[in-house]
Amino acid sequence: xxxxxxxxxQQLRQSLNGQPDESAHLQAELAAAYARIAELxxxxxxxxxxxxxxxxxxxxxxxxxxxxLITHEIDTILQLVVREAVQLFPGTSSALLxxxxxxxxxxxxxxxxxxxxxxxxxxxxxxxxxxxxxSPRAMLVTGPELEAALSxxxxxxxxxxxxxxxxxxxGSALLAPLRIEDARLGALVLYGNHNxxxxxPRDIPFVQALADxxxxxxxxxxxxxxxxxxxxxxxxxxxxxxxxxxxxxxxxAQLLQSAxxxxxxxxxxxxxxxxxxxxxxxxxxxxxVEQDIPPDTQQRHFLTIAQNELGRIARIITRMRDxxxxxxxxxxxxxxxxxxxxTIELVQTHLRYGQVTVxxxxxxxxxxxxxxxxxxxxxxxxxxxxxxDAMPYGxxxxxxxxxxxxxxxxxxxxxxxxxxxxxxxINPEHMPHLFEPFYTTKPQGTGLGLAISAHIVTQxxxxxxxESTPGAGSTFTVLLPVDRAGEEDDEE
Numbered sequence: 492x493x494x495x496x497x498x499x500x501q502q503l504r505q506s507l508n509g510q511p512d513e514s515a516h517l518q519a520e521l522a523a524a525y526a527r528i529a530e531l532x533x534x535x536x537x538x539x540x541x542x543x544x545x546x547x548x549x550x551x552x553x554x555x556x557x558x559x560l561i562t563h564e565i566d567t568i569l570q571l572v573v574r575e576a577v578q579l580f581p582g583t584s585s586a587l588l589x590x591x592x593x594x595x596x597x598x599x600x601x602x603x604x605x606x607x608x609x610x611x612x613x614x615x616x617x618x619x620x621x622x623x624x625x626s627p628r629a630m631l632v633t634g635p636e637l638e639a640a641l642s643x644x645x646x647x648x649x650x651x652x653x654x655x656x657x658x659x660x661x662g663s664a665l666l667a668p669l670r671i672e673d674a675r676l677g678a679l680v681l682y683g684n685h686n687x688x689x690x691x692p693r694d695i696p697f698v699q700a701l702a703d704x705x706x707x708x709x710x711x712x713x714x715x716x717x718x719x720x721x722x723x724x725x726x727x728x729x730x731x732x733x734x735x736x737x738x739x740x741x742x743x744a745q746l747l748q749s750a751x752x753x754x755x756x757x758x759x760x761x762x763x764x765x766x767x768x769x770x771x772x773x774x775x776x777x778x779x780v781e782q783d784i785p786p787d788t789q790q791r792h793f794l795t796i797a798q799n800e801l802g803r804i805a806r807i808i809t810r811m812r813d814x815x816x817x818x819x820x821x822x823x824x825x826x827x828x829x830x831x832x833x834t835i836e837l838v839q840t841h842l843r844y845g846q847v848t849v850x851x852x853x854x855x856x857x858x859x860x861x862x863x864x865x866x867x868x869x870x871x872x873x874x875x876x877x878x879x880d881a882m883p884y885g886x887x888x889x890x891x892x893x894x895x896x897x898x899x900x901x902x903x904x905x906x907x908x909x910x911x912x913x914x915x916x917i918n919p920e921h922m923p924h925l926f927e928p929f930y931t932t933k934p935q936g937t938g939l940g941l942a943i944s945a946h947i948v949t950q951x952x953x954x955x956x957x958e959s960t961p962g963a964g965s966t967f968t969v970l971l972p973v974d975r976a977g978e979e980d981d982e983e
Contacts, residue, residue, distance in 0.1 A: 565712040569602035572705050576681055577604045579701070580665065580694050584684045585656040589613065589620045590669075590677040590709070598624060598678065603655040610651035615675075618644050623666035623678035629699035631692055633663040640664075658684045665690055667702035671710045679705065763808045770808065774801050825862040827892060827906055827971070828853045834871040835890070841876065846885030854893045857906055861974040862951055870944040874910045874967050877940065880933065881914030881965060888912055894973075904973040905953070911966040917959040925957060 573586040585605065589598040597612040598620055613621050619632065619640045632640065641660055644652070653659050663683035669676040679702045683690045777798055784791055835849060842849060878888050889911040896904055917925070924930045926945040931938035945955050952972045959965035 565709065566602070568708050568712075569705070570606070572679070572701065573602045573604045576679070576698070576701060579697065580681055580690065582663075582683050582686065582690045583665070583681045584658040584661065585682045587620065587652075587655060587680045587682070588669075588677065588705070589624070589680070591615075591624065591675060595675055600651070600655065601677070605655050605657065607655045610654075611645065611647045613648065618648065619664050619666055619680050619682075620678045623668050623680055624675060626666060626668050629665065629667035629695045629702060631663065631665055631690060631695060637661070637664060656682055658682070662686055663690045665694060665698045667698045669702055669706040669709060671706050674710070676706050676709050676713075767805075767808050770801065770805060774798070774805070777801065822861050822863055824859045825864045825867065826859055827857055827867075827908060828855075830864055830868055831871055831890060831892070831908065834868055834875060837872060838875050838879070841879055842888070845879050845882060847879055847882055848887050850887060850889045852889070852891035854891075857892055857894055858904075858973050860906060860951075860971055862971065863947075866947045867951070867971075870947050870969065871908070871910075873940040873944045874969075877967075878910055878912035878914065878965075881912050881916070883915075886913035886964075895970075905970040906973060908969040908971070909966055910969075911964065913964040916961040916963055917957070917965055918961055922957065922959065926955070 569588050573588050576586040577583050585603065587600060587604075588602040590601040591598050595615065597614060599612045600608050600610055602608060615621050615624050619637075621643075622632070622640055641649075661682040662685050665681035665683075667679045667681075669678060679698065681690070681698060777794065781791075781794055781798070784794065831851075831853070835851070875888065875890075882888075889909075891909045891911075893907045894904060895907045921932060926941050927938070928942040929938035930942075948955050948969055948971070953970045956968040956970070957965065958968075
């Protein structure tokens with residue numbers, strides 16, 4: 492176009508040289524052509540400037556979109572948005588981004604181009620941010636409408652704005668709602684400086700695009716937070732369900748064991764009743780024989796032995812009948828170390844036959860327990876015999892006692908008796924059933940020894956623990972609580 496204009500100028504000069512009478516007219520046309528050229532060049536420059544600005548804004552939007560894919564930190568994303576907003580829109584001095592609460596009743600400052608956040612909140616419709624929150628689309632606010640919006644702020648809110656903004660009061664403002672469909676999430680406010688004409692209405696579509704992009708990021712973040720909360724609730728529900736299922740299984744197992752123990756009790760009572768009748772007859776017969784034998788006869792000694800043993804059988808039958816209801820008056824102060832030593836003496840023959848050596852490690856200062864010694868002897872005897880059976884090719888039986896405190900019971904002391912063998916150990920699948928009545932892995936076993944032992948220990952307020960490693964051996968630990976009142980009486 493410029494070349495054509497120059498050619499036209501040359502033609503006009505030639506015409507002037509040839510036709511002096513038309514000089515003034517041609518000069519006027521030349522001046523008009525130059526003016527038109529300048530106008531077109533200005534339009535081209537302005538169009539190029541707008542194109543470059545639009546490209547910069549599109550590149551900034553792409554940069555922000557890429558950042559959304561890289562980071563999920565919502566604070567970082569919001570700070571990036573307000574920082575880029577100031578760069579994207581000439582005439583903008585500061586940018587503030589507000590987020591609403593879950594109920595949509597209050598707006599808080601979540602990000603600012605100055606980096607300052609927090610402070611007083613706004614209600615929807617109050618100030619520029621409140622208007623932006625309720626607005627359907629972005630808008631430019633200037634003049635009286637801007638003054639009216641600023642007049643609605645309290646002194647604390649104005650102080651907050653002065654700290655966060657680079658210029659106060661602004662001459663204009665770009666407002667954009669942050670919303671996804673019908674969900675209002677917050678507001679983006681771009682504040683101008685003293686010149687209200689630096690922000691142009693053509694900036695509105697771009698600020699709305701920036702707001703929409705930001706709203707998508709906020710909604711995605713909130714959805715991710717809700718999903719994480721739902722997952723946590725689901726995990727907690729599953730954990731509670733598993734815990735409830737475990738309690739249910741334990742209750743069912745306890746109910747089953749109680750039923751088995753009830754069957755054992757009924758069987759014991761029945762056996763005791765059946766044995767008691769002929770035993771009563773035998774004791775009466777011995778009594779009648781005793782009346783006919785002179786006191787100094789030699790047979791009198793054997794008769795006394797028979798009577799004592801029949802009495803012992805009678806006491807055993809009584810204990811069988813009352814096994815699950817031990818009377819308090821049958822309890823007495825018991826030396827656990829002495830009781831263990833006596834039990835070891837009882838199984839000496841069995842130990843020698845099985846090539847089992849015994850190692851003892853007794854605590855010398857154990858307090859005496861209020862217990863039923865015969866029942867505890869039965870527990871210790873059963874544990875020692877089981878240990879011998881677990882060492883068919885010989886081994887070592889280690890029996891130890893100590894005084895310990897259980898962390899679950901504040902201040903409660905326990906006498907701890909451990910019976911450890913170096914035998915074959917217990918397979919993991921058998922561990923949960925060890926104390927169930929009638930459960931046994933021995934070909935000739937009854938499955939009652941450990942069940943009865945556990946019940947005796949429970950009746951004494953204690954419990955039994957088991958640790959076992961297949962191929963390395965097992966340890967049965969009996970914990971019996973110390974009766975402090977009984978201990979004090981003993982000291983007196």
